Amino acid sequence: MNPKGSENTRLPPFDRTVATPEQLAVLDEILSGPRGNLAGPFLAWIASPELAQPAQRLGAFCRYRTGLPLRLSELAILVTAVQWRAQAEWQIHYPIAIEAGLPDAVAQSLLAGRRPDFADADEALIYDFAVELYDAKRVSDAIFTQAVHRFGHETTVNLVGLLGYYALVAMTLNVFAMRKDRDAPLPFVE
Template sequence: MTSRLPDFHIADATDEQKAVLQEILSGPRGNLNGPFLGWIHSPELAQHAQRLGAFCRYKTGLPLRLSELAILVTAAHWRSQAEWHIHYPIALDAGVPAHVADALREGRAPAFDNDDDALIHGFATELHESKRVSDETYGRAVGRFGHVVVVNLVGLLGYYSLVAMTLNAFGMRAQGQTELPFAEMKA
């Protein structure tokens, strides 16, 4: 599948687009891999979304391992080829066990050695699948991480759902991606 959006060339970018791209490239990401070249067709959306993304990825109050686990749960839920491709190695480097990540990709329930990992997985899975979080799971999450971090976790899950939706709707792939982690849906 090729991207459904028109090709974007930085040389043809508007001043608004250039400003967004410069902010992304000079920020903690340092690259345009992901949904950014899709969003850039709407520079105002791109600016708001990339700033929200920088917060959700780097400032939630969760350790990187738990943030990346939540992102993998979201990528697997949406079967987002590029999101998984980008975040799988980051998650492994952050300490998410390969057997956990692989189970998520394969649609199996992971076996967790870490209670925090199990809690993040349970919270994210409940929210994605049932569109709600049980009182028990919510209480455990707030008891462990506090209200602010749980609010930020919900924001992270929502943001990476937006990323996955963008990548899926427009048929976008990650830079250098040659293999797909999920079977493609037949058109």
């Protein structure tokens, strides 16, 4: 059941034939949902279905229903991948971000550890919000006010949830040394 490139000595192979009913329920919900695959942290989380089920549901919400356009959600995810140097998170979300309309120059600046030259004010705001939260562990009144003014209170709450969820994903991917494709070059130096 391991997707291509997910072979990993830190994760036991997942065998559907010996999975518990709880594991199968999580697996079936993930595979029948908008993701349709087990890319990302799910092969680690499936060992703990009580964690996996609410986490994957939170992830579906954070990825698809935050109120942010996909381009901005993916930017927040790439900022998170850079902050955590999460190889698989970048490998999975970089092409999604580009397809969603994030300029490649923005992504390449992130990857190089530089603040991008943003042509889009919303992208700059998402970047500033995320980086300030990760670096200072807080968001200033100025950035918070800008976010609420631009996106609304509910979407700002959802942005915080998205950043927290993808930090959990990044930690999982890093601890279990997960990659999207073991043959692809790594975006971050190990």
